[in-house]
Amino acid sequence: MATPTPQTAPTGGLRERKKQRTRDALIRAALELFTEQGYETTTIDEIAEAVDVSQRTFFRYFANKQDVAFAVQDMVEARFLDELRARPADEAPLTALRSAVMVAWDDIGNAIASVIPVDLHMRSYQMIESTPALVAAHLRRSSELEEQIAQLIARREGLDVDADPRPRVLVAAFSGVMRVAGKVWGEGQDCTVAAIRELTQSYLDHIGPAIDVDWKTR
Amino acid sequence: MATPTPQTAPTGGLRERKKQRTRDALIRAALELFTEQGYETTTIDEIAEAVDVSQRTFFRYFANKQDVAFAVQDMVEARFLDELRARPADEAPLTALRSAVMVAWDDIGNAIASVIPVDLHMRSYQMIESTPALVAAHLRRSSELEEQIAQLIARREGLDVDADPRPRVLVAAFSGVMRVAGKVWGEGQDCTVAAIRELTQSYLDHIGPAIDVDWKTR
DNA sequence: AGGCTAATGTCAGCCACTGACAATTGACAA
DNA sequence: TTGTCAATTGTCAGTGGCTGACATTAGCCT
Numbered sequence: 001m002a003t004p005t006p007q008t009a010p011t012g013g014l015r016e017r018k019k020q021r022t023r024d025a026l027i028r029a030a031l032e033l034f035t036e037q038g039y040e041t042t043t044i045d046e047i048a049e050a051v052d053v054s055q056r057t058f059f060r061y062f063a064n065k066q067d068v069a070f071a072v073q074d075m076v077e078a079r080f081l082d083e084l085r086a087r088p089a090d091e092a093p094l095t096a097l098r099s100a101v102m103v104a105w106d107d108i109g110n111a112i113a114s115v116i117p118v119d120l121h122m123r124s125y126q127m128i129e130s131t132p133a134l135v136a137a138h139l140r141r142s143s144e145l146e147e148q149i150a151q152l153i154a155r156r157e158g159l160d161v162d163a164d165p166r167p168r169v170l171v172a173a174f175s176g177v178m179r180v181a182g183k184v185w186g187e188g189q190d191c192t193v194a195a196i197r198e199l200t201q202s203y204l205d206h207i208g209p210a211i212d213v214d215w216k217t218r
Numbered sequence: 219m220a221t222p223t224p225q226t227a228p229t230g231g232l233r234e235r236k237k238q239r240t241r242d243a244l245i246r247a248a249l250e251l252f253t254e255q256g257y258e259t260t261t262i263d264e265i266a267e268a269v270d271v272s273q274r275t276f277f278r279y280f281a282n283k284q285d286v287a288f289a290v291q292d293m294v295e296a297r298f299l300d301e302l303r304a305r306p307a308d309e310a311p312l313t314a315l316r317s318a319v320m321v322a323w324d325d326i327g328n329a330i331a332s333v334i335p336v337d338l339h340m341r342s343y344q345m346i347e348s349t350p351a352l353v354a355a356h357l358r359r360s361s362e363l364e365e366q367i368a369q370l371i372a373r374r375e376g377l378d379v380d381a382d383p384r385p386r387v388l389v390a391a392f393s394g395v396m397r398v399a400g401k402v403w404g405e406g407q408d409c410t411v412a413a414i415r416e417l418t419q420s421y422l423d424h425i426g427p428a429i430d431v432d433w434k435t436r
Numbered sequence: 437a438g439g440c441t442a443a444t445g446t447c448a449g450c451c452a453c454t455g456a457c458a459a460t461t462g463a464c465a466a
Numbered sequence: 467t468t469g470t471c472a473a474t475t476g477t478c479a480g481t482g483g484c485t486g487a488c489a490t491t492a493g494c495c496t
Contacts, residue, residue, distance in 0.1 A: 015442075015493050022443095043482065054445050086469065136358035140350070143357060176390055233462050233473075240474095272476050277453065337465065 023061050025051045028116045029070040039069065039131045066137045069128060071119050072112060077145055080104040084152055093153050093167075097174050098204050101207040105197045122191050129186040146175050177203045241279050243269045246334045248286045253341040257287065257349045276428045284355045287346060290330060291337050295363055298322040302370055311371050311385075315392050316422050342411050347404040364393050395421045 014161040029050040044065060048055045062068045083103045087096040112121055128134040146168075154160060154167040161167050179205045185196040247268040251260040262283060266273045280286045301321045305314040330339055346352040372378060374387040379385050399421045403414040404406075 013493070018493085019443080044484085045482085055483095056446080056485090057444060060443080063484095065483065130360070135361075136354040139357035139361060140354035143353075172394055222442095231463070236462085262453085263451085273452095274454090274477080275475060277474080283452065344486080 007144075022051065022053065022057075026053075026058060026061055027068060027071045028120070029101075031072075031116060031120055031124045034069060035120065038045075039127060039134060051211060058161060066134065069124065070137065070141065072102055072116060072124065073141070074117070075112065076104055076108065077188050079107050081148065081152070084149070089156060093170055094174065094204075096156070096169075097149070098201075101204070102176070102197070105193060105200070106192055118193060119191075122193065125182065126186045126191065129183060142179065146171050149175075177206075193206050196197060222323060233278065240269065240271065240275075242333050244271075244276060244279055245286060245289045246338070249290070249334060249338055249342045252287060253345050257345065257352060269304075284352065287342065287352055288355065288359065290334060290342065291359070293330065293333070294322055294326065295323050296301065297404070299370070302367070307374060311375060311388055312392065312422075314365070315371075315389075319396070319422070320415070323411060324413055324417070336411060337409075340411065340414075343400065344404045344409065347401060358395060360397065364389050367392075392422075395424075 026047060028035055030042070031045045033046055033050065043057050044055050047068070048058045048130065058068075062071070080100050080103075084096060084100040087099055091099065108121065109118060112118065150161050150167045150171040151170060154164070157167070159167060178200065181200045185191075185199050188195070244265060248260070248265045251264055251268065262273050262276050265286070266276045271281045276286075280289070298318050298321075302314060302318040305317055309317065326339065327336060330336065346356055368379050368385045368389040371389060372382070376387070377385060396418065399414065403409075403417050406413070
């Protein structure tokens with residue numbers, strides 16, 4: 001089943017390590033093929049063959065074709081949520097969100113690199129944005145993440161998401177900005193981590209004050 | 219191909235009429251099966267068989283399985299856009315959006331009924347909201363519709379969507395409210411048109427003033 | 437070494453979807 | 467009315483995503 005803490009765990013036996021290597025190899029091969037020749041035109045058989053496993057094994061690691069495309073995103077999001085939970089309680093909500101995002105982007109240069117090259121992840125992001133089927137999946141995933149974030153923010157502030165609309169509203173605005181930033185970056189030239197980091201920061205700074213004011217004057 | 223104005227057109231020859239009837243029958247049969255036994259568990263073969271056409275014919279009318287689930291939505295959205303374009307130029311943007319939505323809901327009782335019963339459409343809406351694959355598709359469609367609406371609003375006000383953020387922001391807020399309203403309605407008890415009409419109206423009234431103020435004091 | 441179990445391979449099959457070609461059927465003119 | 471043309475449909479074969487069942491391999495532990 002799902003390993004509770006596969007990341008920093010001492011990776012007990014050979015079995016575990018082998019499994020992790022297969023999984024990483026599948027992700028990397030998949031993203032390489034997706035970004036090179038396109039998502040739709042890449043078959044599961046190609047991915048499996050590149051890693052030298054059977055097609056069936058692929059589906060034992062990933063429930064479907066889309067999931068492998070979002071595997072790295074999953075890691076980034078998990079990091080983001082962890083960081084958000086770790087933010088000091090006296091930080092304003094939007095500030096906490098902002099800080100968590102920045103830490104997440106910085107992390108990409110470190111933790112993610114152990115699985116795939118950073119530039120491959122960046123190209124994958126652009127590939128997702130330009131593949132209709134993946135855009136749809138991405139939006140759904142985002143809306144689910146939004147709900148989780150809203151819950152977290154609400155708890156931080158001692159609120160109930162169903163009683164007080166502010167957590168969801170803040171998160172909706174935040175997510176909207178993040179999505180636009182990702183889209184604009186994907187269409188632009190500079191496809192580096194630094195670029196999207198800067199863009200995100202700038203966009204968040206624009207919406208920040210407007211919301212902060214209302215939040216503080218309660 | 220896609221008929222430009224299939225709705226109120228005099229439906230020239232027998233061929234056209236027959237085509238329209240087949241299409242309507244496919245939509246109706248599909249929605250009936252989807253709502254009764256679920257989207258995933260319904261096969262294209264079942265739908266085709268219910269209308270007594272070949273599977274291949276189904277795919278000549280709809281590019282994929284999802285499209286037939288959104289066929290009626292397409293009509294409603296087209297109506298909405300038409301109505302929005304027809305709103306007087308002196309109406310405030312949010313007011314125009316609001317009016318167009320209300321007209322669209324009222325239309326459902328009339329125009330839509332010629333294709334499928336209203337309650338089937340209502341149940342289909344709930345079915346979409348509770349089917350992950352369709353939720354994803356719905357979100358993507360919504361984001362595309364948002365862009366169209368933003369362009370329309372911008373033209374009304376003589377603005378450029380890329381230069382002035384207000385059209386997109388207003389539309390994003392508007393769409394967010396619409397989506398939440400749809401979701402809440404879907405989870406509630408009263409699955410009537412009147413109910414969602416009222417809910418939409420109420421939700422829009424809540425966000426309306428807050429945005430109106432900023433918009434008017436430019 | 438040998439038994440246990442998790443991971444993998446193989447195989448058969450369902451379903452969404454597509455291209456190609458043949459058969460049917462309105463439309464329209466002679 | 468009839469014959470021609472073009473649009474609609476059916477049939478067939480094939481690809482690719484995805485799953486269940488069962489046999490096989492390979493790490494783990496005594």
